[in-house]
Amino acid sequence: MHPASPSGRPSDEPDDPTFRMTPIKQTKRSSSAPLYALLALVASIALSYSALGAFSSFRNLLHGTERVETPFFNGYLAHVIRLNQTQAHIAGVPSGFALDTITLVNPSAKAAGLERGDAVDTLDGLPFLGSRDMALAVIDKRPGDRLDVTFWHQGTSLDEPPRHAMIVLSPQRASPAPFQAWLVQSFLVLMPIFCLLTGLYVVFARPRNPNAWLIFAILAYFHAVFLNPGQLGSRYMPFGFLWNNVVQTSMSICFMLFGVYFPERSPLDRKVPWLKWLLLIPPVLLFPLDSFLDYASTFRFSLGASFQNMRVSLNATENVFAVLAISYGFACLYSKEGDATTSPDARRRLRVLIAGCTVGLLPFFALVAYSMIRGLDVGASTPEWVALSVFTILFAFPVTLAYVVIVQRAMDVRILLRQGTKYFFARQSLWVVTVALATWMSISINNYIKLHEQRRAVDLVHLAVVVAIFIVYRSLGAKRLQARIDQKFFREAYSTEQVLSELSEEARNFTETAPLLETITQRLRSTLHIDRIAVFLLAGDTFQLQYATGTPISPGYMLSLPSNSTTIRNLSKPKAAPANVYRDDPGSWLIDASDAERAALSDLSTELLVPMPGRNRLIGVIALGPKSSEEPYSKIDRQLLQTVASQTGLALENAELLKRLTAELAQRASLNREIEIAREVQERLFPQTYPTVDGVDLAGYCRPAQFVGGDYYDFFLIPQPFSTPEAPANRLAIAVGDISGKGISAALLMASLRASLRSVATLRQPDGSGNQHLATLMKHVNELVYEASTTNRYATFFYAELDPVTKILNYVNAGHNCPVILRRGDPGPGEAIPLEPTGTVVGLLQGADYDQASIQLQPGDTLLAFTDGISEAMTADDEEWGEDRMIAAAQTLLGDPRRSSTAQGLLQGLLADADAFTNGAPQHDDMTILVCTLA
Structure with missing residues (x-):
């Protein structure tokens, strides 16, 4: 036994190169426009034929008492007689003229003396060349009118003059048609039209499925059987006979091919592939001759005189081949139903098809056979109730054909019933x-x-x-x-609806992904009896297999569907419904999918894909395998599954949002802790204790705008080169700086500046011969900060050294806000001496030069250094405090010993005045003040 492929076909099955019904290699879907154009052409022809036939049939019922009955007919069993020269002379026609014998005589012709087998010569004096002449002869007649006919009796020598008969034309109906006649005729008209419309619908729904076109050809046969082309009138009669012949010839061939290839190729055909061609080719070859004889019988008997001996045998041969082809089609269907390699879905379709064909066609075939034996129209020689019953049961046949092709998955016959x-x-x-x-x-x-x-x-x-x-x-x-x-x-369906409705409500309460997916899949599995369920969730640019149950794939097996794949694009459409995965349907959306997609869906035995939409995007996909009952997913199933999937998608999105918020809160808490640590570390970088210098009072404070800041101030002692342990003489180093920017990056550069300053200041001592050692120190600090910072980072910086003995303050101002020396006035506010910049900012320009400046301090002088955060403090209306107000406030404080008796008192007073000015407005920059007062 060959291993079966996902589609149910044996994997090494030899392909039939001549007629392939199911595409083995999936290719990209081509445009359906040519197919729909062909369908429109065929539909227009078939519907026109049906409309003309239906109009003629109902017109005969409505006006049957006013329309004449055709007195006699010529048919397939007629005998064509070619006249010799003498006979033609007697008949008054050219030599070689052909006559057609009568096959059916109605009472009006029989009363005038005509019998079956007679050869008609003229109608109302015009030569009787074909059956169309009879239609033309009676088209304007009314009941009671006469038809002049010349003819020869069967067995009479044609060398004798023809006989003359005057046929009194009878009405088609002696009285108006009863209700029963209207009912039967309605069935005879509506049944073939219903079959035709069903076939057109199947082709319209599945234009790329060859089986759909075969079904259309099969169902179109009925309107050719029930509607006589002779009813179309003289104008449309040629078209009617041609279309009728096409439909009747193709029906048996198409039914045979349908039986061979639907839904899978028959094992019987795999063994004897030549047999179908043996049954197919003869009817195709005989079709032109059959059409020619129909034309000859309609327009000119003489054209078919040479084939007069073939007409009966030709008709019999075509019937034999038609019966054999239909029988072989049934044999192929039955052989597939019992074949072990047939897939379960194909077996269900075959059971439904065989049941529908058997129930619908057997009574009809029996009625057709009975009518053929009697030589009458179908249903004409049977009781009305019998004909109506047969025609009603016949509806099962087209409905069954349409069902097995249209549905994505067929139900079992017992379930359908x-x-x-x-x-x-x-x-x-x-x-x-x-x-x-x-x-x-x-x-x-x-x-x-x-x-x-x-x-x-x-x-x-x-x-x-x-x-x-x-x-x-x-x-x-x-x-x-x-x-x-x-x-x-429908207790099972009702219970399913209740359970799934409750499940959709329950899905909202989950806040974690894993329990939600496990609950949803287990409830779906137990409610709908699905063995295999898989869930794909969006992860970046792909949908990863997140959860699977009942699948044969091994744990840890990675399976994904890209976001741009055909499957995801199809499910991401607005208001996308669950999509069937039907690999054997050439009209399915799956034909556009890649091999990897089809392989992934095949590995999971997927039959239905249910999208899980989020608020603005597709968040996941549920892949459902077949039901244990092998039933297809019903419309109610799909609606309920979509409801559950929608609620699950929202719950998953909420769970994902909650997870992100939790992670963000944890990350923020960790970041806040790290910033708190950074703040504590930065606070430790500021002087924890002030150096003790006789006659000098120190104070400093930094209030960052954020957790950490970029301002810097420092006090530390530098030993003099000539000092001794017995008599130390240390210089007081004073520093204040403002790093560009705020936050962590500014704080890091501030730490780098402090380290650079302390290392250079303690290592480079003045040699006593020059006065520019601070300029050299600042140049080295600039180089160190330049190497440690990015191009957009710099610092304004003020550095000074105070000799406590000489009271000389040497300083370098690298672009910083001018510190001021505040001298007390007596009386009055006193003098404010700015310490102007002596060079550019540090860390911005490599190799920058700086100058050193000096000032002689006096007892009572106060050095006030600050950053722009204090001088540019703003109100809510963006009004700045300004350096002038700040200096004036400082001088006022110095004049009030109660508030500024110490350096710390002056510092706190300035901060209080700045806060009073801003009046609660947010602090926009770091605020730093440094105070050094000489006694």
């Missing part, structure tokens, strides 16, 4: 009750109107009660009764 029976009795009972109540109400209203002279109050009450019962039943009772019937007769 059970559900159909339940549905009919459950649903139609409500319709019967509605009709009964409506009839009761109509009768009551009619009686009340009729008895207007005898109306009583009780009659009015009775009428009101009847109307009220009808209204209550239609508005309330019918709906509740329908729900009870659904619960009673």
